[in-house]
Amino acid sequence: MSFAWLTALAWLAALAAALIHGPVLTLAANRLVPGVPVSGGSALGPVLPAILALSALAAGLLAVSPGRRAGAAALALAVAAAGLFAGGLGHGAALRMADQPPAARAGLGAGAWLAAALLGAALGLAVRRCRQPGLGLVVVGLGLVGLVAAGRAGLFDALSLAVEYAARREAVHAAFVEHLVLAGGALGLAVPAVILLSLWRRGQDAVGIAIGGVQVVPAVALLGGLVALTGGLLRAVPPLRDLGLSALGPAPAMVGVAAYLLLPLWRGLAAALRAPDPASLDAARAMGLTDAQILARLRLPLGAPLLVGALRVAAVQGIGLATLGALVGAGGLGRIVFDGMAQFAPDLILLGAVPVVALSLVAERTLSAVEDGMRAGLPA
Known part of the structure; x- marks a missing residue:
């Protein structure tokens, strides 16, 4: 058999x-x-x-x-x-x-x-x-x-x-939107941060060490440290409170989640920029293309699937980590999960956890489909 x-x-x-x-x-x-x-x-x-x-x-x-x-x-x-x-x-x-x-x-x-x-x-x-x-x-x-x-x-x-769900319909819907904002905001912070860090060519080794070091810090500890850091910043610069910034809430949660998303995005961007083979790069330079033209016409088109793959990993990771934002008052589906844990109610825990899993599946499948489509369009 x-x-x-x-x-x-x-x-x-x-x-x-x-x-x-x-x-x-x-x-x-x-x-x-x-x-x-x-x-x-x-x-x-x-x-x-x-x-x-x-x-x-x-x-x-x-x-x-x-x-x-x-x-x-x-x-x-x-x-x-x-x-x-x-x-x-x-x-x-x-x-x-x-x-x-x-x-x-x-x-x-x-x-x-x-x-x-x-x-x-x-x-x-x-x-x-x-x-x-x-x-x-x-x-x-x-x-x-x-x-x-x-x-x-x-x-x-x-x-x-x-x-x-029927007893908490409005709360679940509000938490769902908050979760999307947290995860999307963290991803929106991480993407430009990675682009800026990649421009510092001489310091890539230091950037790699710093970004990798964040991964070994427990998420709860990082969020707690950011709350303390934000509180100190607000005491030093009181006008920031007028802008809506607070030590507890979405701001420290977004920054903390974004810090964890830097590594997959940074590695994906580096791999995408290395996607063209050296012979293709030499041929492009021989044709008189500038570095900017090579980036736009060669590196990014060939590395696009790798970029989308890195974005897929970061999106799924961000959706999961945003659950911990409830620990610092950021809301989201994590609030329902932790409410269920406090009440010893397994079904309430699942009510918050199941949408997180569903969001992760949708994000993973959507970006995987985009990545596969881009790979299929590349020359063999």
Whole structure:
């Protein structure tokens, strides 16, 4: 038996174990107490055999052929299995919450998260087999749209995560916007800073040491130091308060996150500038092109995929690190996460963490599609 078949069988066995024997739902008297596990066989009901059958067909296609057609068929089957799984969870939770008091909660169990991860892995492999640029972004986008549409239709209303969202809808929306501003502002600070640092040619070794040194400083310690530094600056220059600057808030959080984004951007810019081979540079100089013309016509066009790749890494890193901005009063989705930790409410933690993961996936897939498109346009 080939390695591909062994992998497919192991994947299918893990999925079946998670869905049949694993707790896909937990029923609790309220949001704080531990829940009673409910297996997939009980929660999903007649949908479970269909999910396993579709998953088995998808795994078989991925194992038997590496071609595009098999990948496309496996993708369709995996999408159908994931859709049935999501719908089955919502329906199963609704059935079990029908006769429960208002404080009761139906949360997602470990089996549901494991099954979701396994189905996501199958979707990712099927997308890769299709070898179609931008398909991953389309799948992620359609998946998010489908989840939102199903949520608005009330399919997930009985799940505790949806209950927490309904109770904090406006706060979540405001935190989402704040998170985008924090991550985008940090990236907006880091990009021009890297460009300015790259102009100091003689000091590139010192720049590399300084930027690399930031990475070893714990994020919480750096944010705390920036709060103290900003407070000292405001005491020394009081008029800065009139400009809206404060020791706590978005300013130190943006600067702190931007400091961590310098390294991937600086390395990406350096690699992009080295993208043309020496022979091409010599030919350009022999044609009489200036350094500025070589930069605009040769270095940047050939290094554009590397620049977008560095931007992708920095964007995903910034979205994640912006969560810590709540520790210094910057708001964002981190505020919901830390509120959930303070209240020992796992679903409230997930309410803040899940949008961060979704944002990271969208940013990664979008910029990956742009990067792949640029690489495809380069001469072989």
